[in-house]
Structures are given as structure tokens and as C-alpha cells.
């Protein structure tokens with residue numbers, strides 16, 4: 165269920181005022197510093213992102229909302245941010261759980277924004293220095309481990325399936341925020357007559373993880389940040405359990 169007003173702001177860790185759209189693609193710069201004036205971890209992160217001056221606003225909120233939900237389910241582990249782009253999700257995963265030794269960002273294309281963003285975050289949290297490594301390779305070139313926590317925000321189309329396959333093969337925890345579903349490369353199974361393609365594809369993905377012995381959480385990040393807001397979290401199941409639906413912006 166979506167909360168309203170102050171209760172929701174408190175749960176989110178930031179002010180979700182409508183005058184400052186969290187889904188905007190404008191870059192956060194020093195002009196926005198006043199929006200992150202508090203002492204919460206999110207405000208401190210926001211100030212670091214503003215100092216870098218390179219990141220579209222929506223990407224700060226996406227990374228934060230994904231990471232905080234994943235960290236409720238999965239602690240520790242080497243973080244592997246697949247299709248990580250600038251790698252902010254990898255950084256936030258370490259900020260939210262310092263027991264993770266390191267994070268890898270896997271992306272064949274390292275965007276120009278990555279260096280400035282990394283430098284600004286290291287400036288604020290020197291303890292992350294040397295704990296984030298980039299691999300400018302496709303996912304297939306990386307060897308994963310059962311102790312890894314694999315995260316992937318907006319791995320387009322069937323790349324999300326390859327992320328899930330790699331996690332399953334390693335027996336690792338995984339969280340994906342899928343996007344760009346298409347009927348040529350994504351599998352909707354027999355569900356297309358009842359629901360839209362993207363929901364059908366993501367439903368099958370959740371069931372696939374559960375069938376392979378994972379505890380599965382189906383959640384959403386706030387839709388005002390991105391219309392591609394379904395978050396799928398899976399963790400290898402120690403005992404038998406199932407799929408847990410937890411929708412809404414907590």
C-alpha cells in the first residue's frame with residue numbers, strides 16, 4: 165500500500181514533494197544541494213551526487229530504492245552490479261551494508277559519468293576506496309559465486325534473463341528491476357492473454373526463481389521514479405518457502 169504525506173517521507177528517507185520530480189532526467193548539480201540538507205544517509209549521498217554533477221536525478225532515486233529493499237533481504241556478500249552503467253547501485257549497496265567486502269560493476273560500456281561519480285562518493289566515504297572495481301566486459305565474461313549478491317537495474321529485455329540465469333547457475337542471491345520487455349526475446353509463457361506482456365514476463369521470472377529453490381519477493385519501487393518499477397528479489401532458500409508479494413512504495 166502507498167503511504168501518504170509525512171509518514172511516507174519518513175519511510176522513504178527523503179522528501180517526496182511533488183514539486184521536485186524524482187523521475188526527471190535532469191542532472192543533479194550543486195544547484196540542488198539545498199534539497200539534500202539533512203544528515204540522513206540519503207541526504208549525504210544526494211550531496212555527493214550533486215557534487216559530481218553528472219547523474220540524472222531519477223538514477224539516484226532508483227538506485228536508493230532498489231538497494232534499500234534488497235538490503236532488507238540480503239546482507240553481506242560480494243556485490244555484482246550487472247549492466248551497472250555508472251555503478252551507483254554498487255556504491256549504495258556497500259553504503260547500506262559495510263559487511264560486503266567489495267562490489268564489481270559489470271558493463272561493457274563504462275559511461276563518462278562513472279569516474280566523477282565514484283570520486284565524489286569516495287570523497288564522502290573514503291572507506292569505499294579500493295572496494296569497487298569495474299569490468300568493462302559483458303556479463304558472460306565474469307565468474308560468479310554462490311556468496312555473491314547480484315543486482316541489476318534496468319538490464320534491457322532478455323539481458324535480465326541472462327542475469328537471472330547466471331545467478332541461478334552460481335546459486336547466488338539476485339535482484340533485478342527489469343525493463344524493455346519485448347515479445348521477440350522475452351518469454352511470457354501462456355500468460356499473455358490475461359495480462360500485459362511485461363507483467364507476464366516478470367511473473368514467469370518470479371516463478372522460475374521459486375521453482376529453482378529460491379525465496380522470492382515481488383516488490384515495486386515508487387512508480388513516479390520510473391514506470392519500470394517492478395523489483396524481483398530472490399535468495400536461495402535454506403528451507404522450503406515460496407513467493408511473497410510485497411507491492412507498494414515502502
Ligand SMILES: C[S@@+](CC[C@H](N)C(=O)[O-])C[C@H]1O[C@@H](n2cnc3c(N)ncnc32)[C@H](O)[C@@H]1O
Nearest residue numbers: 247248249270271272273302303317318319320
Ligand atoms: C539501461 S542501461 C542501465 C544502466 C544502469 N544500471 C542504470 O540503471 O542506470 C543498460 C546497460 O546494460 C549494459 N549492457 C548491455 N549488454 C550487456 C551485457 N552483456 N553485460 C553487461 N552489461 C550490458 C549497457 O552498456 C548499459 O549500460
